[in-house]
Amino acid sequence: MNLLKIEEVARRTGLTKRTIRYYEEIGLIAAPERTQGNIRLYTEEDVERIQSILLIKEVLGFSLQELQQYLSYQELLDQQKLEYRSLEDREERKHKLNEILAVIRKEQAMIEAKLARMEQFRRELNGYETRVLNGLKQLEE
Numbered sequence: 001m002n003l004l005k006i007e008e009v010a011r012r013t014g015l016t017k018r019t020i021r022y023y024e025e026i027g028l029i030a031a032p033e034r035t036q037g038n039i040r041l042y043t044e045e046d047v048e049r050i051q052s053i054l055l056i057k058e059v060l061g062f063s064l065q066e067l068q069q070y071l072s073y074q075e076l077l078d079q080q081k082l083e084y085r086s087l088e089d090r091e092e093r094k095h096k097l098n099e100i101l102a103v104i105r106k107e108q109a110m111i112e113a114k115l116a117r118m119e120q121f122r123r124e125l126n127g128y129e130t131r132v133l134n135g136l137k138q139l140e141e
Helices: 006-013 017-025 044-060 064-086 090-140
Strands: 040-042
Touching: 006 017, 006 040, 006 044, 017 044, 044 064, 064 090
Parallel strands: none
Antiparallel strands: none
């Protein structure tokens, strides 16, 4: 297994070493293995997790707190999918699917709330643009 020092992880993810340590501190990433000299050693999976976090943060515009919540929902979904696969009883499977659906709806609500805030900003910008264009038009007359 190829283990990476924090410097390499920072280079590959574009984050600072401090940010990577902070992500570990707040639980966005798991504490990595350490050498006897207490040097952090990361796996490729750790790098992929960080890159996934960065993508979610960029695309969805989530704060770190929202990221923590979203990732906890993702972990819960993964756990529930495993539990579902192990069930044979029809009623238990149905109950588990309803639990999965509830988590999915919570994630959807988070995204919908973010989109609503983005839409509000977009409307405000459009309003500013209209006023500026009207001002330019008046000055040209």
